[in-house]
Amino acid sequence: MNKGTVVRYLFGKFARLLVLIAAVATLSFVLVSYSPIDPVDAYVGAAVLKISPEQRAVIAQRWGLDRPPVERYLKWAGHLARGDFGISTIFNQPVLAVIGSRFVTSFWLMALAWSISGLLGFGLGLTAGAMEDSLVDRGIRFYAYTMASTPTFWMGMVMLMFFSIYLGWTPVGGAWPLGLSGAQATLGQRLHHLLLPAATLSLIGVAQIALHTREKTIEAVRSDYALFARAQGESTLGIVFQRAVRNVALPAVTLQFASLGELFGGAVLAEQVFAYPGLGRATVEAGIRGDVPLLLGIVLFSTFFVFTGNTLADIIYRLVDPRISGIRRAES
Amino acid sequence: MLEINDLSISFSSYSFGLRKTETCAIRSLDLTITPGQIMAVVGQSGGGKSLLAHALLGILPRNARVTGGMLFKGEPLTIKRQAALRGRQIALIPQSMTYLNPLVRVGNQVAQAARLGGVPGRESKGAVSRAFTRYRLNQKVISCFPFQLSGGMARRVLTATATVGGAELILADEPTSGLDPASSGETLAHLRELADSGKAVLLITHDIEAALKVADSLTVFCGGVTLEVAAAGDFSSHGVLRHPYTRALWGALPGNDFVGAVPAAMTIAKNGGCPFSCDCPKSDTVCNDMMPELKRLYNGLVRCHYA
Numbered sequence: 001m002n003k004g005t006v007v008r009y010l011f012g013k014f015a016r017l018l019v020l021i022a023a024v025a026t027l028s029f030v031l032v033s034y035s036p037i038d039p040v041d042a043y044v045g046a047a048v049l050k051i052s053p054e055q056r057a058v059i060a061q062r063w064g065l066d067r068p069p070v071e072r073y074l075k076w077a078g079h080l081a082r083g084d085f086g087i088s089t090i091f092n093q094p095v096l097a098v099i100g101s102r103f104v105t106s107f108w109l110m111a112l113a114w115s116i117s118g119l120l121g122f123g124l125g126l127t128a129g130a131m132e133d134s135l136v137d138r139g140i141r142f143y144a145y146t147m148a149s150t151p152t153f154w155m156g157m158v159m160l161m162f163f164s165i166y167l168g169w170t171p172v173g174g175a176w177p178l179g180l181s182g183a184q185a186t187l188g189q190r191l192h193h194l195l196l197p198a199a200t201l202s203l204i205g206v207a208q209i210a211l212h213t214r215e216k217t218i219e220a221v222r223s224d225y226a227l228f229a230r231a232q233g234e235s236t237l238g239i240v241f242q243r244a245v246r247n248v249a250l251p252a253v254t255l256q257f258a259s260l261g262e263l264f265g266g267a268v269l270a271e272q273v274f275a276y277p278g279l280g281r282a283t284v285e286a287g288i289r290g291d292v293p294l295l296l297g298i299v300l301f302s303t304f305f306v307f308t309g310n311t312l313a314d315i316i317y318r319l320v321d322p323r324i325s326g327i328r329r330a331e332s
Numbered sequence: 333m334l335e336i337n338d339l340s341i342s343f344s345s346y347s348f349g350l351r352k353t354e355t356c357a358i359r360s361l362d363l364t365i366t367p368g369q370i371m372a373v374v375g376q377s378g379g380g381k382s383l384l385a386h387a388l389l390g391i392l393p394r395n396a397r398v399t400g401g402m403l404f405k406g407e408p409l410t411i412k413r414q415a416a417l418r419g420r421q422i423a424l425i426p427q428s429m430t431y432l433n434p435l436v437r438v439g440n441q442v443a444q445a446a447r448l449g450g451v452p453g454r455e456s457k458g459a460v461s462r463a464f465t466r467y468r469l470n471q472k473v474i475s476c477f478p479f480q481l482s483g484g485m486a487r488r489v490l491t492a493t494a495t496v497g498g499a500e501l502i503l504a505d506e507p508t509s510g511l512d513p514a515s516s517g518e519t520l521a522h523l524r525e526l527a528d529s530g531k532a533v534l535l536i537t538h539d540i541e542a543a544l545k546v547a548d549s550l551t552v553f554c555g556g557v558t559l560e561v562a563a564a565g566d567f568s569s570h571g572v573l574r575h576p577y578t579r580a581l582w583g584a585l586p587g588n589d590f591v592g593a594v595p596a597a598m599t600i601a602k603n604g605g606c607p608f609s610c611d612c613p614k615s616d617t618v619c620n621d622m623m624p625e626l627k628r629l630y631n632g633l634v635r636c637h638y639a
Contacts, residue, residue: 228431230391232493233419233448243444246435322435322477 042290086293095297106278117205129217130240147207156273173275220244260309339400359556372543375553390414423499439474449497484515555607561633574634
């Protein structure tokens with residue numbers, strides 16, 4: 001690829017991201033404005049009986065809720081364009097600061113789950129594909145199908161019941177011990193709290209990548225080039241683990257990057273079950289307690305996150321696959 | 333070097349429910365190759381010729397059943413012996429470019445074949461380089477991916493891959509299909525070179541003209557059986573050929589009688605008779621019902637009741 005192509009490619013991607021963000025922002029604003037949850041009611045909560053209609057009107061006015069939706073949208077979008085996401089009503093902090101600190105907590109959970117599920121899934125898929133129809137293959141397939149049809153939250157609860165309550169090995173929830181702040185907790189304590197939610201997400205996440213890798217492996221083992229390798233004296237294991245690994249890994253890497261969206265969705269559920277104070281839990285709270293600026297901020301952030309994942313998948317494919325990396329034909 | 337007696341290959345498969353059916357691809361094949369010789373197996377496309385190469389290497393699918401005798405250097409080719417010999421003493425030149433891994437540089441693929449063929453690791457680089465030179469491939473091609481090669485270059489790479497390990501028996505599976513006449517001639521010349529250097533070459537093809545250019549003798553294969561084994565010289569005129577099917581093939585060549593297409597024979601002979609019986613001018617009820625034995629006739633073999 002020459003420099004011009006790269007610049008044009010990145011520019012095109014960036015333009016698409018802007019269009020996507022604009023569309024998602026508009027759509028989610030419309031959805032939120034039709035939400036049955038009244039932000040003022042959600043804000044005052046139990047104090048609803050103690051405040052007068054006049055006081056409510058003051059809050060609504062201060063938040064601009066007395067203005068028509070289109071005007072509110074334009075104002076919000078104008079602020080967005082300047083990088084101002086507003087103030088979260090439930091945390092009383094700028095939205096970006098909340099997202100930033102919550103994302104760091106979520107990041108370790110997602111990164112751990114993502115890498116474990118990716119590596120484990122790829123390994124299981126290769127093994128199952130190399131030993132097609134053997135007992136091992138059947139076992140892996142059974143596991144993958146079961147996990148593919150298991151809801152994350154249910155899996156989380158089963159894990160909690162078994163490891164935290166029955167065995168007592170892991171804490172019941174949170175990202176660090178109760179009574180401490182995040183800064184006071186040691187690395188060991190944080191890892192201890194991370195263990196169960198990360199395991200839940202990994203175990204579930206394995207399914208898709210394992211099944212996909214298995215299919216690709218079987219395809220590779222049955223290919224002409226595998227037959228030729230066999231004719232040269234290569235064993236099945238040699239074909240799978242030496243010759244076909246790259247052919248199988250390419251689509252797997254793409255899939256894994258493209259699955260960042262699902263990972264995000266899974267993290268929301270797992271964080272809810274494990275009371276893990278990450279971005280997913282912040283999403284749920286923002287939704288339930290009518291924190292519109294934070295909710296919209298998270299929606300836009302996750303749009304960006306998933307888009308980045310897909311773009312990375314695309315770029316990696318271009319870098320690793322010689323067929324689309326723009327190598328020219330040879331001269332004889 | 334290689335002797336095949338009454339080889340048959342069949343596949344079992346399950347159709348509708350659990351009924352097991354057996355499909356016979358090769359019913360009775362006989363041939364012999366000696367070092368320095370090119371033996372061409374000529375037969376129609378889709379007639380199971382490639383399976384012959386796969387059977388010799390022991391890389392048929394699991395549901396295949398092979399019976400009959402295969403002797404390599406006088407000893408039977410057992411599954412274990414095949415595993416030890418393939419890539420080292422018996423090598424395959426496959427049909428098309430799809431037999432190269434699309435994501436691996438061709439130099440590395442030739443090096444892998446060299447390693448499996450018994451070339452020591454530190455010599456493999458030199459061996460690859462020599463193989464590329466031998467087949468007039470630019471050294472730059474070593475670091476190319478298969479999709480960057482033209483059809484003729486890909487064929488030379490495949491030949492290099494098969495020969496880099498120094499195998500003594502080369503199985504060339506349809507090496508000229510899809511090539512222009514120049515590249516095709518070049519590929520055949522390479523096979524001749526291999527034979528002249530003392531290797532035995534089994535040339536599997538449907539192209540009788542191409543086979544006649546380089547082969548020493550031809551095995552005419554039809555409907556899963558060997559119908560005739562003849563020296564290439566026997567094809568210089570109509571009279572010496574022994575089997576009506578071979579004569580029909582000969583007659584169909586431009587420059588000979590050019591009598592028209594040879595009818596497609598049965599994949600597997602009906603009623604157990606001769607596969608050419610339906611279209612043969614000489615056939616009668618015996619031909620329809622009984623498979624003739626392979627018999628010796630003026631320095632060749634023929635399977636015909638009336639030869």
